[in-house]
Amino acid sequence: MTNLHEEPLTSAHLEEADTPEYVAQKHGFLPIETNWFDRLFISVVIWVALSLFWFRFLEPVGMSIWISNVIAFALTVFIVTKG
Amino acid sequence: MQSNRLGWILLAPTLTILFFFGVLPFIYVVYVSFHSWNPFAANPEMIFNGADNFRRIVFDEEFLNSVGVTVMFVFFAVLSELILGYILAQAFMKDFPGKSFFRTIHTLPLIMAPIIVGSVWKLMTTPSIGIIPHYLDEWFGISMNIGTSAFAAFTTIVIMDIWHWTPLVTLTLIAALVSLPPDPFEQAQIDGANKRQIFWHITLPMIAPAVVATVFIRLMDALRTVDEVWMLTGGGPGSSTRFVGVHIFKEVFPKTNYGYGSTISVIVLYLTIVACWLLYVTMLAPRNSKEG
Numbered sequence: 001m002t003n004l005h006e007e008p009l010t011s012a013h014l015e016e017a018d019t020p021e022y023v024a025q026k027h028g029f030l031p032i033e034t035n036w037f038d039r040l041f042i043s044v045v046i047w048v049a050l051s052l053f054w055f056r057f058l059e060p061v062g063m064s065i066w067i068s069n070v071i072a073f074a075l076t077v078f079i080v081t082k083g
Numbered sequence: 084m085q086s087n088r089l090g091w092i093l094l095a096p097t098l099t100i101l102f103f104f105g106v107l108p109f110i111y112v113v114y115v116s117f118h119s120w121n122p123f124a125a126n127p128e129m130i131f132n133g134a135d136n137f138r139r140i141v142f143d144e145e146f147l148n149s150v151g152v153t154v155m156f157v158f159f160a161v162l163s164e165l166i167l168g169y170i171l172a173q174a175f176m177k178d179f180p181g182k183s184f185f186r187t188i189h190t191l192p193l194i195m196a197p198i199i200v201g202s203v204w205k206l207m208t209t210p211s212i213g214i215i216p217h218y219l220d221e222w223f224g225i226s227m228n229i230g231t232s233a234f235a236a237f238t239t240i241v242i243m244d245i246w247h248w249t250p251l252v253t254l255t256l257i258a259a260l261v262s263l264p265p266d267p268f269e270q271a272q273i274d275g276a277n278k279r280q281i282f283w284h285i286t287l288p289m290i291a292p293a294v295v296a297t298v299f300i301r302l303m304d305a306l307r308t309v310d311e312v313w314m315l316t317g318g319g320p321g322s323s324t325r326f327v328g329v330h331i332f333k334e335v336f337p338k339t340n341y342g343y344g345s346t347i348s349v350i351v352l353y354l355t356i357v358a359c360w361l362l363y364v365t366m367l368a369p370r371n372s373k374e375g
């Protein structure tokens with residue numbers, strides 16, 4: 001006689017193989033659900049915007065673009081890890 | 084695992100084409116954007132100049148003006164197309180005599196090449212020979228000249244774009260409306276909801292993905308409009324219809340300034356991606372819950 005309770009367990013590993021890989025969604029301080037690529041994308045968008053802003057308003061008064069890059073890099077690390 | 088492999092095999096032709104015609108040119112344009120390159124100048128070499136092109140672009144009044152004009156054009160054109168497209172889609176959901184004929188006629192502008200649309204509208208709006216200035220003058224006493232009036236030129240381009248692309252919006256919204264299940268609408272009617280409530284609380288949320296997809300397509304298209312405008316006004320009078328696409332064209336072809344033209348292209352691509360992403364986030368992205 002077949003043990004009905006064992007059947008799902010015996011086929012469980014096969015079902016697991018068919019299940020698509022789950023991309024982890026993170027709940028951070030950003031108002032939307034994001035994965036690591038979303039957060040990297042947001043960081044790059046901010047990096048470019050900050051650089052253009054810096055070129056227009058802050059570099060003419062003597063502040064190097066490298067300051068902007070350091071701030072943007074720190075923001076990237078913060079957004080990717082905590083966002 | 085096998086189905087995964089089959090998926091990659093089926094995707095391979097598309098990905099290959101995308102790589103060679105999308106990704107590689109993009110990487111090349113980004114590379115060129117960090118160079119000063121005018122192949123027809125005394126020194127035709129490509130010279131690396133760091134971020135100088137990007138430093139220049141933020142002070143380029145012509146470029147900033149073209150961005151402003153483009154944003155205004157996109158706002159008026161896409162919004163009008165969306166509203167008009169929805170009204171037409173709702174009209175096509177009902178039965179009326181000559182519906183099929185009208186639907187065919189209404190989609191005809193879609194099959195016309197933009198350069199032809201520009202030519203036709205140029206013929207129609209040229210003072211002294213065009214039908215539009217003629218009847219505007221005869222019926223309303225309005226003198227229309229897109230060669231001298233910035234307002235007339237800009238308005239004509241917006242109307243031309245609406246005429247050309249509203250059928251696309253109509254078709255996608257018809258597809259979305261047809262696929263809606265009837266149950267929520269029947270239940271809302273039984274509960275006593277009026278037409279406005281049904282539109283805001285049932286129809287719009289259910290067709291939101293189709294609306295956003297349509298706006299994406301139109302937004303991206305409108306941001307890179309060149310040929311129709313080039314044919315109709317050439318960016319004038321003055322710089323009133325000098326959209327970013329036209330600005331890039333003038334920078335790259337008549338001036339052969341490939342490096343700076345690439346920089347403008349990269350920035351326009353950046354603005355397009357940001358606009359689409361913001362639209363996606365505000366309309367469709369899943370929200371973060373406090374509990375999570």
